[in-house]
Amino acid sequence: SQQGEEDPQALSIQEGENATMNCSYKTSINNLQWYRQNSGRGLVHLILIRSNEREKHSGRLRVTLDTSKKSSSLLITASRAADTASYFCALPSGGSNYKLTFGKGTLLTVNP
Amino acid sequence: EADIYQTPRYLVIGTGKKITLECSQTMGHDKMYWYQQDPGMELHLIHYSYGVNSTEKGDLSSESTVSRIRTEHFPLTLESARPSHTSQYLCASSDVKGTRYEQYFGPGTRLTVT
Numbered sequence: 001s002q003q004g005e006e007d008p009q010a011l012s013i014q015e016g017e018n019a020t021m022n023c024s025y026k027t028s029i030n031n032l033q034w035y036r037q038n039s040g041r042g043l044v045h046l047i048l049i050r051s052n053e054r055e056k057h058s059g060r061l062r063v064t065l066d067t068s069k070k071s072s073s074l075l076i077t078a079s080r081a082a083d084t085a086s087y088f089c090a091l092p093s094g095g096s097n098y099k100l101t102f103g104k105g106t107l108l109t110v111n112p
Numbered sequence: 113e114a115d116i117y118q119t120p121r122y123l124v125i126g127t128g129k130k131i132t133l134e135c136s137q138t139m140g141h142d143k144m145y146w147y148q149q150d151p152g153m154e155l156h157l158i159h160y161s162y163g164v165n166s167t168e169k170g171d172l173s174s175e176s177t178v179s180r181i182r183t184e185h186f187p188l189t190l191e192s193a194r195p196s197h198t199s200q201y202l203c204a205s206s207d208v209k210g211t212r213y214e215q216y217f218g219p220g221t222r223l224t225v226t
Binding site for chain 2 (some may be wrong): 026032033040041042043044045048080088090092093094097098099100101102104105108
């Protein structure tokens with residue numbers, strides 16, 4: 001099963017700035033998900049984007065998917081200190097959309 | 113917040129002890145999962161279940177075992193804990209209906225084996 005690779009591994013910004021993180025993968029997928037994890041707690045699902053979608057929005061989040069480049073990006077606009085967390089992309093695994101593999105994540109720190 | 117619960121939240125136990133990590137969800141989800149995560153690292157799927165009496169091993173080999181006797185309950189057991197089992201264990205569930213693939217996670221159990 002393939003694993004997404006997030007980039008950068010860590011990102012530190014000031015409150016109010018935008019944060020962009022990327023996820024690259026190797027083989028074709030039906031969909032890609034993004035999750036957030038606050039300080040070692042459980043993950044929270046943020047957004048799912050399907051292979052026939054190029055862009056999706058949810059509040060201050062914007063996700064893009066470029067299937068030709070096999071990459072996705074997560075943009076958080078007007079960041080807040082509460083956005084400080086690790087962000088993971090998750091890909092379908094083992095031929096199932098229900099089993100997921102997670103990347104190593106991007107640690108985002110938003111400084112007040 | 114999803115209705116998925118894990119107990120205990122923290123557990124410190126000696127080598128050789130038998131432990132059971134509890135996971136329950138009240139959403140009626142068919143699919144449930146156990147992940148293992150070391151600090152600052154990715155999640156590794158160690159077990160999953162697609163319904164009652166159905167359990168499968170995940171991508172990462174684990175000495176733990178699971179059972180699924182009731183839809184809402186998916187406990188994980190270690191017969192003899194070792195320091196190498198020290199990690200965070202995350203339980204998750206997902207809805208089988210349609211194309212809802214997102215997983216809902218519990219808060220995790222942080223296990224330390226001394």
